[in-house]
Amino acid sequence: MGKLPSSFILRSVFNAGSHLSNFHSFSSSSNTIATQIEALGKKPMSMSVRGKGKRDDRFDNVDHALVLFNKTIEKYPMPSIVEFNKLLGAIVKMKHYLSVVSKYRRIELLGVSHDVYSMSILINCFCQLGRIDFGLSVLGKMLKLGFEPSAVTFSTLINGLCNQNKISEAVSMLDGMTESGYQPNLIVYNIMLKGLCKTGNTGRVVRFLRLMESRGYEPDIVAYSTILDCLCKNGLLQEALNLLSEMKVKGIRPNVVTYSCLIHGMCNSGQQEEATRLLNEMVDNNISLDIVTYNILIAAFCKEGKVSKAVETVDLMRKQGVEPDVVRYNTLVDAHCKEGMVSEAEGFVDAMIKRGIEPNVVTYNALINGHCLQNESGTL
Structure with missing residues (x-):
């Protein structure tokens, strides 16, 4: 040279x-x-x-x-x-x-x-x-x-x-x-992709992806996950799903990071059913889910008042060997209390204690608020 x-x-x-x-x-x-x-x-x-x-x-x-x-x-x-x-x-x-x-x-x-x-x-x-x-x-x-x-x-x-x-x-x-x-090696291209994603200019990000390919560099799971996260954060969920399909066609297996980005994006846009489908796809493909992925979905269901779906997700979580933490239990307790299901909320508190998870001030505040709402409803 x-x-x-x-x-x-x-x-x-x-x-x-x-x-x-x-x-x-x-x-x-x-x-x-x-x-x-x-x-x-x-x-x-x-x-x-x-x-x-x-x-x-x-x-x-x-x-x-x-x-x-x-x-x-x-x-x-x-x-x-x-x-x-x-x-x-x-x-x-x-x-x-x-x-x-x-x-x-x-x-x-x-x-x-x-x-x-x-x-x-x-x-x-x-x-x-x-x-x-x-x-x-x-x-x-x-x-x-x-x-x-x-x-x-x-x-x-x-x-x-x-x-x-x-x-x-x-x-x-x-x-x-x-x-x-x-x-430049693939690491350099991935650094650039990450930097471009920070700008939020998704068109430029995708063009850079195609530039990589034209130069003979096949994007890896890191590159795809970075772009998927960018697309999801900018609300381009269909484009993200299309890119997921492209990955699969090329034989690149999505990992927990890939799915977490998509699930988070779907939940933020109110598409909990699609998020659940992706979650089940992960399970079917024997991809180990982490607590972050579950927490995203549970929080989204609770926010929408779909407490039964949240409980189903917790059950699936346990079957996969992932135990909810105090934050997630608090989310369930709070959601049930807001739906007027105080006795069910108390059941979750009992379950926490049995599993060695100590309720905190957030837990008890949720219960107190739940009882107050219940009393107000009874008075009316």
Whole structure:
């Protein structure tokens, strides 16, 4: 693969020259870094805070890693950037991104030159810190130094742009990747789909799906579920069902996430019967339902006053080995009380207690309201 054309450099970094000066001032000292991040409302992690992310096997916490870093920079001769990448890569896994930016600046001042991997780590850190502009600046610096960014580097930036709802810029970067010979993988396309879905522009989302297919990428269950969720949230339920049929024809088996999106959409539009059909389809296809899927349907039936349907769903839930939680019991108790079925509501409270689920203030408030409504009806 040849070097990227200058037109792509300009497009990729979005006039990064204006940001490059910001990057130099941003990374001039660890104090400057902290000040600018704090100004963005980002609270820097204390060096004494234990790493809460995925930890590297070599370190118990970030303190251990930073002590090792301080020992490493005292070595003579100075270790190569490769050794620092291993160490700082471990700190990235602990999610101490600000520390990593600071330490890279420190070794830079000590004369250690960056490589493509260290700059990719920096781009990731800036994106995680919400500073995609600085990440793009590092990309510009990489290109000026003659480094070839990897597809992962571009994926990180595209994800960062999507997270900041800069969808047009993300699309431009994706186009630039493909024009320059980089082949985005399915993960990148799924990131883009997720970003496009956030805009609510369903037409654009579906067009992007077809673009993926035209480029030889067969959408997976993640891509389809993402689009189905977008269609359902925008009330395009028939289009969602059509896409579900398309999945099945292609041999892509819907999963619990797929069905949950559809069931939620149907319930929100008052189509509980269709939601029930989808639920039964899940059961017939031996797809394990989770409590979230059941809760969506039970809440919808209760909202419509169809308490018998809600109870049937609870029975089906139990048969599948999923036990209702206190929130769902409260929904049933409240629905029965509102329908004047207080004795049935009390029966659910007894069932809760027998199953070791402690009623809470919401449970008792529902019962009190139910008795009050019953007394008012009796008085009338």
